[in-house]
Amino acid sequence: MPEPFNAASYLVDRRLDLGHGDRVAVAGPGGALTYAQLAEQVRRVAAGLRAAGLRPEERIVLFAADGPELLIAFLAGMRIGAVPVPVSTMYNGAELGRLLADSRARMLLVTPQFAAAAQEALAVSEVRDVVLAGDAPVEVPAGVRAWAWDKLLAAGDDESVYGTWDESPAFWLYTSGTTGTPKAAMHRHGSVRHVAECYAAQVLGVTAEDRCFSVARLFFAYGLGNAALFPLSAGAATILDPARPTPAGVTERLTADRPTLFFAVPTFYAALLDADVPREAFASVRLAVSAGEPLPPELYRRFTERYGVELLDGIGSTEALHIFLSNRPGEVRPGTSGRPVPGYEVKVVDETGAEVPPGEPGDLLIRGPSLTTGYWCRTEVTRRAFQGEWMRTGDKYVRSEDGYYACLGRSDDMIKAGGIWVSPAEVEQCLVEHPSVAEVAVVAVPDGHGLDKPVACVVPASGATVDAGELIAHCRERLAAFKRPRQVVVVDELPKTATGKLRRFAIRELARE
Ligand code: 3SK
Numbered sequence: 001m002p003e004p005f006n007a008a009s010y011l012v013d014r015r016l017d018l019g020h021g022d023r024v025a026v027a028g029p030g031g032a033l034t035y036a037q038l039a040e041q042v043r044r045v046a047a048g049l050r051a052a053g054l055r056p057e058e059r060i061v062l063f064a065a066d067g068p069e070l071l072i073a074f075l076a077g078m079r080i081g082a083v084p085v086p087v088s089t090m091y092n093g094a095e096l097g098r099l100l101a102d103s104r105a106r107m108l109l110v111t112p113q114f115a116a117a118a119q120e121a122l123a124v125s126e127v128r129d130v131v132l133a134g135d136a137p138v139e140v141p142a143g144v145r146a147w148a149w150d151k152l153l154a155a156g157d158d159e160s161v162y163g164t165w166d167e168s169p170a171f172w173l174y175t176s177g178t179t180g181t182p183k184a185a186m187h188r189h190g191s192v193r194h195v196a197e198c199y200a201a202q203v204l205g206v207t208a209e210d211r212c213f214s215v216a217r218l219f220f221a222y223g224l225g226n227a228a229l230f231p232l233s234a235g236a237a238t239i240l241d242p243a244r245p246t247p248a249g250v251t252e253r254l255t256a257d258r259p260t261l262f263f264a265v266p267t268f269y270a271a272l273l274d275a276d277v278p279r280e281a282f283a284s285v286r287l288a289v290s291a292g293e294p295l296p297p298e299l300y301r302r303f304t305e306r307y308g309v310e311l312l313d314g315i316g317s318t319e320a321l322h323i324f325l326s327n328r329p330g331e332v333r334p335g336t337s338g339r340p341v342p343g344y345e346v347k348v349v350d351e352t353g354a355e356v357p358p359g360e361p362g363d364l365l366i367r368g369p370s371l372t373t374g375y376w377c378r379t380e381v382t383r384r385a386f387q388g389e390w391m392r393t394g395d396k397y398v399r400s401e402d403g404y405y406a407c408l409g410r411s412d413d414m415i416k417a418g419g420i421w422v423s424p425a426e427v428e429q430c431l432v433e434h435p436s437v438a439e440v441a442v443v444a445v446p447d448g449h450g451l452d453k454p455v456a457c458v459v460p461a462s463g464a465t466v467d468a469g470e471l472i473a474h475c476r477e478r479l480a481a482f483k484r485p486r487q488v489v490v491v492d493e494l495p496k497t498a499t500g501k502l503r504r505f506a507i508r509e510l511a512r513e
Pocket of ligand 1: 220221321
């Protein structure tokens with residue numbers, strides 16, 4: 001048998017073995033816990049989930065605000081060999097319902113903020129058990145059992161850990177595809193140790209003295225690493241805030257909880273600068289990290305000058321679990337994603353798969369220990385993404401002579417806005433259902449900070465008048481808010497190829513005018 005390894009045990013029990021049980025594991029307005037308290041609650045919730053019928057390899061979808069309950073449920077699920085699936089709380093009920101169906105989830109955990117969407121999703125799902133964390137007011141449909149958080153905790157303190165090893169399924173994370181149908185990237189227990197040992201230890205140098213605060217939420221791969229896997233793997237503290245992040249709220253956390261490591265996406269760095277957050281707010285921060293979308297050099301300059309904190313831009317993916325290309329402290333080259341993280345290899349290739357020389361653009365491929373084992377029930381997409389050990393990232397990159405990598409955009413039509421994937425096809429399908437729209441293309445257009453935002457170019461239906469506000473509201477009502485176009489541009493026609501395909505590059509130029 002392979003050597004036993006359980007990621008939850010690695011992240012929590014190891015601290016107790018080291019005699020560090022009284023150190024702070026979780027801080028923030030959602031509640032504080034030492035490592036000993038966290039370990040006990042994980043053991044209890046693990047026992048509770050098992051008693052509620054969750055079996056190894058079955059999925060429990062976590063639709064929850066950042067806070068102790070989400071972290072504990074994630075760790076408890078892995079401890080009993082089940083598969084936690086943290087999902088975006090930005091999804092509406094219909095979108096959540098589709099994920100519950102796709103994942104064939106046995107259980108759902110929900111916190112009160114998201115009760116309404118959860119209730120809508122449950123009405124159309126196969127979920128049979130719902131965990132109501134923090135007294136979430138969900139009326140469950142007939143035949144569905146509701147479990148109060150306190151009841152799970154009361155199940156008993158059970159020391160046993162399910163016999164997983166490096167290769168065992170640990171958790172899934174959903175990521176958007178070009179069609180708008182999210183797909184689950186499946187991750188192994190061993191990948192948790194890999195990202196902790198590669199990026200967290202060797203690039204950020206996380207130690208037990210650190211206090212990590214991530215604006216990116218735990219349901220993103222980026223946030224999960226920043227605020228769970230990295231701090232816990234090092235015996236550090238994580239600061240969890242259930243509130244939706246705003247510059248004012250984040251300033252309060254910075255001042256009250258004094259993090260040493262700060263993580264956000266470029267859109268949020270721009271918002272902090274626009275909000276004029278004072279320099280003193282960052283007094284405790286030793287390093288800031290940016291990922292999710294490329295950081296424009298001007299934002300890097302403004303942030304570092306204003307706050308006097310080094311800002312490391314990097315790129316990762318849900319499929320790689322975390323960052324695989326990163327700038328290093330003292331060696332930052334603004335406008336680039338830096339160099340490969342130890343443990344990962346990257347290459348830039350042409351359409352034949354041959355590596356291109358420095359200075360020439362190509363497709364970015366990566367190889368490394370934390371890559372997903374594939375997408376759940378998406379054999380074709382998995383086969384297309386992987387070439388042996390290498391995985392296509394879908395990004396166009398160029399490498400400099402001295403080994404720094406710069407992002408040139410996407411090789412498909414996907415848009416990354418605020419660090420989150422938006423599928424133009426999904427938004428276009430929604431817009432074309434509006435009676436004033438004959439044809440539409442959604443493209444990425446940079447805003448005043450140089451950050452891409454979705455913009456809709458619309459050809460009006462015959463005799464109709466296009467009302468931009470109405471179209472944006474139409475999307476907001478039907479899709480998660482982050483997918484809405486930020487602007488609507490009315491055009492006479494959409495540029496197309498001889499075979500009738502949209503010429504998205506030309507449409508982007510039209511939209512910028
Ligand atoms: O988008 C990114 O850069 C990223 C970074 C870390 C983990 C996950 C993602 C998607």
